[in-house]
Every structure is written in C-alpha cells, then in structure tokens.
Amino acid sequence: MLRTLYQYIAPQTLAWLIVALPLAGATINGFYSLVASRFHKHASHSFTSLIGCGLPVLSFVISLLIFVTLIGFSAGQDPTMITGPLFQWVVTGNLTIDLGLKFDQLSLVMVLIVTGVGSLIHIYSMGYMGHDEGYARYFSYLNLFLFFMLLLVLGDSLVLLFVGWEGVGLCSYLLIGFWFEDPTKAAAGKKAFIVNRIGDAGFLLGMFFIYATLSSHNLPPTEHQYNFFNFEVIKHHSAYLMPVATPICLLLFLGACGKSAQIPLYVWLPDAMAGPTPVSALIHAATMVTAGIYMIARLNFLYVLSPTAMQVVAWIGAITAIFAATIGLTQTDIKKVLAYSTISQLGYMFLALGVGAFSAAIFHLMTHAFFKALLFLGAGSVIHAMGGEQDIRNFGGLKEKMPITAWTFVIGAAAISGIFPFAGFFSKDAILWHTFHGGHISLWLIGFVGAGLTAFYMFRLVGMTFFGQPQMGRGEWQKVHESPPSMGFVLLFLGVLSVIGGWVGIPEAFGGGDHFHHWLSGVFGKMVVHEGMEEGHAAEIILTVVSLLWSLHFAILASVIYAQRREWPTKMAEKFQFLYKLIFNKYWIDELYDFIIVRPLVTLSEKVFWGVIDAKVIDQYGVHGAGRLMIFWNRCVTAVQTGVVQQYLLFFVIGVVLILWGFVF
Amino acid sequence: MMEPIFFYGFGGLAVVTALLMVTRVNPIASAVWLVVCFFAFAALFITLEAHFIGVIQVLLYAGAIMVLFIFVIMLLNIGAEELKARTMQFSGLLGGLVTIYLIVLITLGLLKNPVRFFEPLTEGYGYVAPVGRLLFTKYLVPFELTSVLLLVAIVGSVVMGKRKL
Amino acid sequence: MMITLTHYLILAAVLFCIGVFGVVVRRNILIIFMSIELMLSAVNLVFLSFSRYLGTQDGHVWVFMVLTVAAAEAAVGLGIIVALFRNKQTIYVDEVKELKG
Structure with missing residues (x-):
C-alpha cells in the first residue's frame, strides 16, 4: 500500500505536510474565529473541531507513514531521511541558512510523541473546552503550537530549531494567558514569556558563538560550506568547536533551563498552570518543556566535547529534581503539584543527559509525555467535574463518582513513581542506573531520594483526591460527574500508553531487548550508551529492585496517610514548623x-x-x-x-x- | 549710414518711454507710453530688416493688445482717489538695485564675447512672402498649434468673464 | 561706427531689465502686466537681432509665435484682472495675500 502511495507522492513531500497541516489548521481556525467575532456570531464548534483535531490527527497518520516507511524500506540502514532544502532562507557571503526537515531516530520519536499525544489532547480539548467562548481561538493557538513544536523537532538546522523554540514560547504565552480577562492569568503568561527570554538570550549567544567559531576557520569549500547552523555541518566540524565547547554548551544550556524550567529559571512553570488544563498537559508537561532536553540530545556531539558542561547539566538537573520534588510535597493546588513534578521529572532528564545517557533521557521524555499528559488530563477531568475547584484539600473520595478518571490517574501516578511494570519504572531506572554506573554516586543518591519523594507526593495527591472521605459539601458532591466520553477515551488511551509505553525499553538485564536504546544509538553513538553494560547486569537488577521497593513503600505510605490519617501531616507540619513553612512557600x-x-x-x-x-x-x-x-x-x-x-x-x-x-x- | 542714427534714436526712445511707462502713477499714462515704446520697437525691428514683424508689432501690440489694456483700465475705472503709493517701500529699493546689477552683469557678459558684425543680406529678407513661406512649410505644425492656443485663450477669457460659473 | 549684434543685445537686455524692474517693484497689477509685455518685446528684439546676424528668417517665425502667445496671454490675463477686481475690489497685488503661509 505504501508503495502505491509513494508512486504518487514522494516521502520527502509528505514530510512537509506533517509540519504544514497544523499550520493550515491554525490559519483556518484563526481566521474563522476572527470572522466569527467580527460578525458577532458563535463559531461553529463542529467545524472548528473538524479542522482543529482532524489536521493534527492527519499529521500523526503521516508521521506514522513516514516511520513505517523509514524502518521498512531501508532495512539494515539507519532510518534517516533529510528532505531537500525547501528554499534558501538566508544567503549571504559567509552564511547560508536552508530550510529542511531532518528525520532520524531522534526526531522520529519526538514527532510521534508530539503528534500522537498532541492529537489526543486536541480530542480531549473538544470536551474540556466545549463551553468556552474562545473555542476556535483556542484550537487555532493549539494548532499553531503544534506547528512550531514540529518545526522545532524536525528542523535540520539550529536556526530552524530556534524558530520553533521561539514559536512554542509565543504559543505558550498566548495559551497561558488564554483567559486574559483575569489579570493574574495574563501576568502568568507575561512571566513565562519574560523568563524564557532570559534563557533565549543564552541560546542566541550560544548560536552566535558557534557561528563565530566556525566562520573564523576556513572550512573546505563544499556546497555546505557556509551552512554553519546545519546540524550535519556542526557535527562534521565539531573538532573546530572543541576549544570553546564549554561556553557554547553552557550558553545553550541556559536556553534549555528557561524552556525546560530548570533552576534558576523554573519559576514560570508553576504560574503557567493558569492556562487551560489541556494546555498544561500538552505544552507544560508533554512537549514544549522537553524542548530543552531535545535540543541537548540533538547537540549531543557538542556536549560530549565538554565534560564541564555535562557536569553542570547533570548537577542542575539533579538539584532541580529533588528541589521541585520537595516543593511538590506541600502544594495544595492539584495543578501546582503536577507542575512541580514536571519540573522534577525534567530535572531527571537533564541528569540523564548530563551523565551521557542521552537515550535514557529521551526514553524518560517519551514515557513522561504519556503519564504526565495522563495525569494532567486526569486533573483536568477532576477540575471539570468540580466546576473549577483546584484545591486538593476540598477533594476526596472522588473514585466513587468518576472511576475512569480515578483509576487512570492511579496508573499515571504509579508510572511516574516508577512502579513495575508501568512506563516510568523502566525509564527512571534507566536514568538512575546510568548515573550510578557512570560513577556519579552522589548524583545517583539525589536521584534516588527524589524518586522516593516523587512517589510520596504523587500518592499524596491520589490519596487526597480520589480516596478517603469527601471533603466537600453535600450539594457539591451531588454535582460531581464523570467527564464526557471524548475525555474518558483519551484518558483510557493514555492510561494504556502509560502502562505499555515503557516496554519498548526493557533493559537487557531483565531479559528485554533494550530496543529503545538500540534504536537511538544511531544518533547518540554506541559508545555513550553501552559503555560496558554487559558486566553490570547483576548490579543493575539489585539497584532496580531497591529503588522499586523504595518508591513502592513511599507510595503506599502516602496513600495510606492521606487517605485515612489526614491529621498526621498537620501534626508533622506543626512539629517542624520552619521546615514546613520553607517548603510550603517554595523556599x-x-x-x-x-x-x-x-x-x-x-x-x-x-x-x-x-x-x-x-x-x-x-x-x-x-x-x-x-x-x-x-x-x-x-x-x-x-x-x-x-x-x-x-x-x-x-x-x-x-x-x-x-x-x-x-x-x- | 543711417543705421546708427536709427539705432540710437529709436533705442533711446524705447528706453526712455519704457522707463516712463514703469514709473507713471496713472495706468492710462503708462499704457500710452508703452504704445510709444512699441512704436519704437517696431522701428527697431524694421532697422533689423524685419519689415513684416515690424508691421505686425504695430498692428498687434500697439493696435490690439494695448487697446485692450486701455479698455480694461477704463472698465475698472481706477480713479485718482484709488491711486496709492507707486511701489512697495523695501522691495522698491532692492528691486532697483537688483535690476541695475542685472543690466551690468548682462552687459559685461556680452562684452566679454567678441563683437559680431552684421553681414549683408539677400534680397527680400524679412518680407511677408519668405516669412509666410516658412510659416506654412517648416513651421506648419507650431503655427497650427498656436491656433489651438488662441482657441484656448478665447475659451479661457470667456470663462473668466462670466460672473457665475 | 558700425552697429553690431552686441549693441542690439545690450539694448534688449536694458529694456528687459526695465520690464523686470516694473514687475518686481510696481503694486498696480496692470502696470506689472504691461511690464511683462515689454519684456516679451525685448525678447523679440533678441530673436530678430540674431536672425539678422545669421541671415535666416526662422527668428521671425518665432517672434510671430511669441506675439500670438502675448495676445492670448493678454486676453486671459486681463480676464483674470477683471475677475480679481470684481471679487476683491483691488488691483494692488500687495492686497492679495492668499498665498501667505
């Protein structure tokens, strides 16, 4: 069937459609909402939904086609494809920038995550935003976000990546401040935008640094001679960047800190929860905030040149992971808890990047996209049912009323806590094992403690929301209802993904094929990933079991305390008043x-x-x-x-x- | 030779009458002095062997145009009581100076060039027939265009003359 | 003493400059107009002098054209003066200051 299709359309042409379709959707819906508001008419929900959800789904289907094509047609070779430059964007005497898309193992994974999870969240939004005035505007922004995100992950040059990077920042701003009538929400959007600018300044400086370094050498005259921002060109000439790799990597990492909410620029992400919950799921959990991880993974050849930068990345990641986890322990806003857990999980990914386990980072990125989207959408479902209430102290016992949400949420929580056999178990243990195996014992210890805290605050959330006695008034309890099927379906689907998503990367120590790591080794090189993995199987098993038990005991502890003994934490807080206040006020x-x-x-x-x-x-x-x-x-x-x-x-x-x-x- | 006599005589007359025209208070007096000036011009033209143009000058300028002027002056009936100071105070002085300076400059400029003498002329120069032949052959198109110009002028003056458009 | 081209040109220049003087200095618009006619005639004199000098009669034709233009100008210009007087009750140009910026 594929061959018949490709008789008429070249895969390279099809590839552009992945990016172009969401843009078309954004344009159509944007104009539609403008025209509708101009004539004071309500935008038709069915038309908007058709365009807004149909095109991302189509984009996902095309991504799948390309994926199948690349693994099917080129057996034995690396499944990569570079579309020819669509056009030359910048041509000057000593700088050329071509627009092209790059498909390789890394960007394929990212595209599938972005379009797949993105499509699911679009479908979920149909139910969640159904009663909103700005329905068409919302879908227009969401599609625009998808366009920029796809540009970010598919662009074949640093400049194109940066265009997408800024574009997703813009969409993030627009969507956080989606309900801009509320000044605090508009301010949250502004905060996100401004904090990101600080990081972007670093990113730009890093890019300029690369350009300055490469253009000061006489590169051999080829057709790509002046294509300094092309990933292939940078990779090919990375030897020239060796002396300045540390500043470049640190500057680029500053950009990643802004986008991916790491210390010291994480402060915008909790405030970003002002946006609609599906937006938090898509942008501030599953995709956009992982752009920094993607960028570093994409430039792995640059980062391995600078051990200092790698150390910094790892330490920042680890500290962020445990720092955000402790804050998550005391937050009472359901979305804030998830936001801090996102920051914490992103910290784990940076930890993995920093210790050289690029594929483990991307693996965790993927599973995190599944279970964190699930958790956010579950939280959205709860908020939807509770009529906008977000304080978990007023929840409780909701599993009676909304079983689908409750049990998928539990799956998500189990996945993020790293409990066997859910997705997060494999990815988190890959990170911890690589950290330990790389000899970074202190980093591993931080990550290990953080994993326990993660389990604790997640199951605190589960316990307070879905179990125990209802903490709300009788009238409100009556009104609680399960969400519409479009939302429930997405929750179930993501629940399934959160269970099986990790199975593609079962490590060899557990008898799995470690397929995910092999798949990505084409990008990251075998050296980094499989540095003497074979002899450590026994240690890996012991370590994994230990951390599983560690997480499990925290999970059970938390759910028991918060479901049945709610007065205990209060007593504890009174006992350690200073510590509690410190954490409660986010330090x-x-x-x-x-x-x-x-x-x-x-x-x-x-x-x-x-x-x-x-x-x-x-x-x-x-x-x-x-x-x-x-x-x-x-x-x-x-x-x-x-x-x-x-x-x-x-x-x-x-x-x-x-x-x-x-x-x- | 009579030519210097004619030149200085009529040239001097032209300059004097022109000066009188410019300086008279009463427009009627100015108009009459200008008529005299145009007669002097006609004489100078004839001295330059331009007989046809000299005649036309008298007919058209002195005869037609100046009559039109006097007619308008009469029509507007600018009596003595409406007479005001002849010139503007400041620009009168400045204008006079500039004019004198202009004359000096042009004269100096002309004198820098070598003196050019007149050559003897062919028989019939400046008569009606050769000028008319030129008008209807070489300069036919400009000549016809002047008729259009005159038509435009007629229409224009009619429009001007109407009280209400 | 021979009368040369230069004599005629200087005479024409003097007459022309008297015309300029009239235009620049006088307040009465009718006299300004007459000064313009004087300037046109001075130019005619230059045309004819050069025709005489070159021995051709093309200058005569151009003088003829100038006379036509002068006639047309007189017709329209006097029409304007009459219209001006009708509307402003003045023929003194310093009392007509519509162009003041």
Missing part, C-alpha cells in the same frame, strides 16, 4: 527573585529610565526639542512666505543674478 524563591531582580529593575525603570531619561531627556530635549526646533524653522520660513507674489519674484530675480554672476565671472 521563597519567587519572593527572592522579586526582591533581587524584579523590584530593583522596576524601581530603576520608573525612577531613572522613565522619570529622568525618558521624561526629562528624551521628552524634553528629544521629542519636544525637535518640535520646538521645527517651530523655530517654521517661523523663519513663514517670514519669507509673505503671500505677495512680487517678493517671490524678487527672490527669483536675485537667484538669476547669482547664477549669472557665476556665468560671467
């Missing part, structure tokens, strides 16, 4: 940033930049000065314009005299 990091950076900047801007430079200097001397100068000149010129034609003639004659003077003398 006062937001306040610290506010005090150190935001307030001085605002004060400086208001007092100096606005009060003195803008109001006094620019307005007084610049703007008004220019005006006054013009008025002065105007007076001079109007004095000449008497309106008496004869005087004009006189000037004319004087001019003639002057010209004649030139002729005669």
Whole structure:
C-alpha cells in the first residue's frame, strides 16, 4: 500500500505536510474565529473541531507513514531521511541558512510523541473546552503550537530549531494567558514569556558563538560550506568547536533551563498552570518543556566535547529534581503539584543527559509525555467535574463518582513513581542506573531520594483526591460527574500508553531487548550508551529492585496517610514548623527573585529610565526639542512666505543674478 | 549710414518711454507710453530688416493688445482717489538695485564675447512672402498649434468673464 | 561706427531689465502686466537681432509665435484682472495675500 502511495507522492513531500497541516489548521481556525467575532456570531464548534483535531490527527497518520516507511524500506540502514532544502532562507557571503526537515531516530520519536499525544489532547480539548467562548481561538493557538513544536523537532538546522523554540514560547504565552480577562492569568503568561527570554538570550549567544567559531576557520569549500547552523555541518566540524565547547554548551544550556524550567529559571512553570488544563498537559508537561532536553540530545556531539558542561547539566538537573520534588510535597493546588513534578521529572532528564545517557533521557521524555499528559488530563477531568475547584484539600473520595478518571490517574501516578511494570519504572531506572554506573554516586543518591519523594507526593495527591472521605459539601458532591466520553477515551488511551509505553525499553538485564536504546544509538553513538553494560547486569537488577521497593513503600505510605490519617501531616507540619513553612512557600524563591531582580529593575525603570531619561531627556530635549526646533524653522520660513507674489519674484530675480554672476565671472 | 542714427534714436526712445511707462502713477499714462515704446520697437525691428514683424508689432501690440489694456483700465475705472503709493517701500529699493546689477552683469557678459558684425543680406529678407513661406512649410505644425492656443485663450477669457460659473 | 549684434543685445537686455524692474517693484497689477509685455518685446528684439546676424528668417517665425502667445496671454490675463477686481475690489497685488503661509 505504501508503495502505491509513494508512486504518487514522494516521502520527502509528505514530510512537509506533517509540519504544514497544523499550520493550515491554525490559519483556518484563526481566521474563522476572527470572522466569527467580527460578525458577532458563535463559531461553529463542529467545524472548528473538524479542522482543529482532524489536521493534527492527519499529521500523526503521516508521521506514522513516514516511520513505517523509514524502518521498512531501508532495512539494515539507519532510518534517516533529510528532505531537500525547501528554499534558501538566508544567503549571504559567509552564511547560508536552508530550510529542511531532518528525520532520524531522534526526531522520529519526538514527532510521534508530539503528534500522537498532541492529537489526543486536541480530542480531549473538544470536551474540556466545549463551553468556552474562545473555542476556535483556542484550537487555532493549539494548532499553531503544534506547528512550531514540529518545526522545532524536525528542523535540520539550529536556526530552524530556534524558530520553533521561539514559536512554542509565543504559543505558550498566548495559551497561558488564554483567559486574559483575569489579570493574574495574563501576568502568568507575561512571566513565562519574560523568563524564557532570559534563557533565549543564552541560546542566541550560544548560536552566535558557534557561528563565530566556525566562520573564523576556513572550512573546505563544499556546497555546505557556509551552512554553519546545519546540524550535519556542526557535527562534521565539531573538532573546530572543541576549544570553546564549554561556553557554547553552557550558553545553550541556559536556553534549555528557561524552556525546560530548570533552576534558576523554573519559576514560570508553576504560574503557567493558569492556562487551560489541556494546555498544561500538552505544552507544560508533554512537549514544549522537553524542548530543552531535545535540543541537548540533538547537540549531543557538542556536549560530549565538554565534560564541564555535562557536569553542570547533570548537577542542575539533579538539584532541580529533588528541589521541585520537595516543593511538590506541600502544594495544595492539584495543578501546582503536577507542575512541580514536571519540573522534577525534567530535572531527571537533564541528569540523564548530563551523565551521557542521552537515550535514557529521551526514553524518560517519551514515557513522561504519556503519564504526565495522563495525569494532567486526569486533573483536568477532576477540575471539570468540580466546576473549577483546584484545591486538593476540598477533594476526596472522588473514585466513587468518576472511576475512569480515578483509576487512570492511579496508573499515571504509579508510572511516574516508577512502579513495575508501568512506563516510568523502566525509564527512571534507566536514568538512575546510568548515573550510578557512570560513577556519579552522589548524583545517583539525589536521584534516588527524589524518586522516593516523587512517589510520596504523587500518592499524596491520589490519596487526597480520589480516596478517603469527601471533603466537600453535600450539594457539591451531588454535582460531581464523570467527564464526557471524548475525555474518558483519551484518558483510557493514555492510561494504556502509560502502562505499555515503557516496554519498548526493557533493559537487557531483565531479559528485554533494550530496543529503545538500540534504536537511538544511531544518533547518540554506541559508545555513550553501552559503555560496558554487559558486566553490570547483576548490579543493575539489585539497584532496580531497591529503588522499586523504595518508591513502592513511599507510595503506599502516602496513600495510606492521606487517605485515612489526614491529621498526621498537620501534626508533622506543626512539629517542624520552619521546615514546613520553607517548603510550603517554595523556599521563597519567587519572593527572592522579586526582591533581587524584579523590584530593583522596576524601581530603576520608573525612577531613572522613565522619570529622568525618558521624561526629562528624551521628552524634553528629544521629542519636544525637535518640535520646538521645527517651530523655530517654521517661523523663519513663514517670514519669507509673505503671500505677495512680487517678493517671490524678487527672490527669483536675485537667484538669476547669482547664477549669472557665476556665468560671467 | 543711417543705421546708427536709427539705432540710437529709436533705442533711446524705447528706453526712455519704457522707463516712463514703469514709473507713471496713472495706468492710462503708462499704457500710452508703452504704445510709444512699441512704436519704437517696431522701428527697431524694421532697422533689423524685419519689415513684416515690424508691421505686425504695430498692428498687434500697439493696435490690439494695448487697446485692450486701455479698455480694461477704463472698465475698472481706477480713479485718482484709488491711486496709492507707486511701489512697495523695501522691495522698491532692492528691486532697483537688483535690476541695475542685472543690466551690468548682462552687459559685461556680452562684452566679454567678441563683437559680431552684421553681414549683408539677400534680397527680400524679412518680407511677408519668405516669412509666410516658412510659416506654412517648416513651421506648419507650431503655427497650427498656436491656433489651438488662441482657441484656448478665447475659451479661457470667456470663462473668466462670466460672473457665475 | 558700425552697429553690431552686441549693441542690439545690450539694448534688449536694458529694456528687459526695465520690464523686470516694473514687475518686481510696481503694486498696480496692470502696470506689472504691461511690464511683462515689454519684456516679451525685448525678447523679440533678441530673436530678430540674431536672425539678422545669421541671415535666416526662422527668428521671425518665432517672434510671430511669441506675439500670438502675448495676445492670448493678454486676453486671459486681463480676464483674470477683471475677475480679481470684481471679487476683491483691488488691483494692488500687495492686497492679495492668499498665498501667505
């Protein structure tokens, strides 16, 4: 069937459709919502849904086609494909930027995650956003996000990656502030945007650094001679980057810190929960925040050149992982808990990247996309049922009323806690094992403790939300209902994925094929991934069992405490009041940033930049000065314009005299 | 030879009458002095062997155009009580200076070139027949275009003359 | 003493400049107009002098054209003056200042 299809359409052409379809959807829905609001009509939900969900699904189908094609047709070879440059974007004397898409093992995984999970969340949104005024606008943004995300993962050059990077940042801003009538939500969108800009400045500097370094060498003249941002070209000439690899990698990592919410730039992600819950699931859990991990994995050849940068990445990741996990212990907003758990899980991925286990990071990225999307969508389902209530202290016992949500949520929680045989078990243990095996014992210890905390706060969430006694009023309890089928179906589907998603990477120690790692070895190289793995099987099994028991005992502990003995935590909090307050207030990091950076900047801007430079200097001397100068000149010129034609003639004659003077003398 | 006498005589007359025209208070006086000036011009033209043009000058300028001027002056009935100071105070002085300077400059410029003498002419130069032949052969198109110009002028003056458009 | 081209040209220049003087200096629009006619005639004189010098009669034709233009100009210009007087009750140009900026 594929051969028949490809008789008419080349796979390269089809590849562009993956990116183009969501863009088309965004454009159509965007115009549609504009036109509808112009004529004060309600946008048709069925049309919007058809476009908004149909095109991403189609995009997913095409991604699957390409996937099947690449593994089917080129047996034995690397399943890679590079579409020819669609057009040359920038052509200058010493810089060329082509637009092309790159399909390899890494981007295929990412594309399947993005389009697959993305499509599911689109379908879920049909139910979740069904009553919203801005239905068409919402789908337009969501499709636009998908377009930029696909551009990010498929782009064959750093510039294209950056375009997608900024684009997803824009969509994130638009969607966090989707309900912009509420000032706090609009402010959350702004915060996300501004914090990301700080990271992007680092990213840009890193790109410039690469360009400056490569262009200062005389590269051998080929057709790609000036294509400095192309991944292939960078990889090919990475030897030139060897001396400056550390600054480049650290600058790029700053960008990743912003996008993927790592210390010190994580503060925007908890606030980003102001957006609609499917958005939190898609953008702030499953896809966009993983862009930093993807970027580092994509540039793995650069990062392995700099052990220092790798160390930094690993440490930042590990510290973020445990830091966010501790905050997650005390949060009471269901989405905030999930947000901190996302930060924590992203920290694990960076830990994996930092210790050189790139494929483990991508593996965790994939399973995380499944179970975190599931958890967020489950939380969305709960919020939907509770009419917007997000405080878990007011939940309880919801499994009676909404069994599908409850049990899929439990699956998700088990997956994130790393409990056998759910998806997270394999990916998290891959990370911890690689950390341990690489000799980073202290990092492993942090990760190990963090894994226990993860299990604890996740099952605290489960216990407080779905088990125990209902904590709400009787009337509210009556109104709680299971979500519509479009949402339930997605939850079930993601639940299944959260169970089986990890099975593609069962390590060899457990008799599995470790297919995921082999699959990605084409990108990351065999050296990094399989550094003497064979002799450590026994140690790996022991370690895994230990961490499984560790997580399991925390999970059971938490669910028992929070489902049945709710007074215990309160007593504990009273006993360790300082510690509790510290964690409950998120270590006062937001306040610290506010005090150190935001307030001085605002004060400086208001007092100096606005009060003195803008109001006094620019307005007084610049703007008004220019005006006054013009008025002065105007007076001079109007004095000449008497309106008496004869005087004009006189000037004319004087001019003639002057010209004649030139002729005669 | 009579030519210097004619030149200085009529040239001087033209300059003097032109100056009188420019300086008279009453427009009627100016118009009459201009008529005299145009007669002097016609004489100068004839001295330059341009007989046809000299005649046309008298007929058209002195005869037609100046009559039109005097007619308009009469029509507007600018009496003595409406007479005001002849010139503007400041620009009168400046204009005079500039004019004198212009004359000096042009004269100096002309004198820098070598003096060019007139050559003897062919028989019939400047008569009606050769000029008319040129008009109807070499310069036929411009000549016809002047008729269009005159038509436009007629329409224009009619439009101007109407009280309400 | 021979009368040369230069004599005629200087004479024409002097007459022309008297016309310029009238245009620039006088307030009465009718006299300004007459000064313009004087300037046109001075130019005619230059045309004819050069025709005489070159021995051709093309200059005569052009003088003829200038006369036509002068006639047309007089017709339209006087029409304008009449219209101006009708609307402003003045023929003094310094009292017409619509162009003042």
